[in-house]
Amino acid sequence: MDAGFPEGLTYVPEFLSEAASKALADALDADEWDQTLKRRVQHFGYRYDYRARSVETDAYLGPLPDWLATVAQRLVCEGHFHHAPDQVIANEYWPGQGISAHVDCVPCFGGSIVSLSLLSPCEMIFRNPETGDRRFVMLQPGALLKMEGPARYQWTHEIPARLADTVHGERRLRGRRLSLTFRNVT
Ligand code: AKG
Numbered sequence: 056m057d058a059g060f061p062e063g064l065t066y067v068p069e070f071l072s073e074a075a076s077k078a079l080a081d082a083l084d085a086d087e088w089d090q091t092l093k094r095r096v097q098h099f100g101y102r103y104d105y106r107a108r109s110v111e112t113d114a115y116l117g118p119l120p121d122w123l124a125t126v127a128q129r130l131v132c133e134g135h136f137h138h139a140p141d142q143v144i145a146n147e148y149w150p151g152q153g154i155s156a157h158v159d160c161v162p163c164f165g166g167s168i169v170s171l172s173l174l175s176p177c178e179m180i181f182r183n184p185e186t187g188d189r190r191f192v193m194l195q196p197g198a199l200l201k202m203e204g205p206a207r208y209q210w211t212h213e214i215p216a217r218l219a220d221t222v223h224g225e226r227r228l229r230g231r232r233l234s235l236t237f238r239n240v241t
Contacts, residue, residue, distance in 0.1 A: 070199035076173045077133050082122045097145040103239050103240030111165045132135045140237035150229040153216035165239035168202045175230035178220040181210045
């Protein structure tokens, strides 16, 4: 664990092979994207209302499809969850798109949140509103990011809406990025 990361943040590079990442991206693209937000999303297990910041009681969409249930089971086997996550959101980001600073809904979801990055890198920023501290994490394709404890509850996370990220002084243009965020509805 990088000592510079917020407490409770775990980053696992190459959690997914290129082939596994491509299979997940293809499965998402074979499914229907919801176009009602600025960026396209897909909901699995339960529908999460980003605007109301809630999981509606009638929002159950059925069990995760097999291709996601397999990943959810692996996350349990590798110790990232006690119970198989039952809710997944896929986000699609084109260059210039991001997600504003937030803490994942506390009454809606359990204490462990895992997101997997696909296709293209981007920077995620963590901010601690109490101390004003900031931490920067480059999310590489195939990587797993887990938030729990302070990283889940005390720090906000966001993806700045930009066309490129600067890594070690070098400007890197973004490409299309997909993410899969696994959670437990409480
Ligand atoms: C969310 O859906 O709440 C996220 O923070 C997504 C993070 C990501 O795209 O990696």
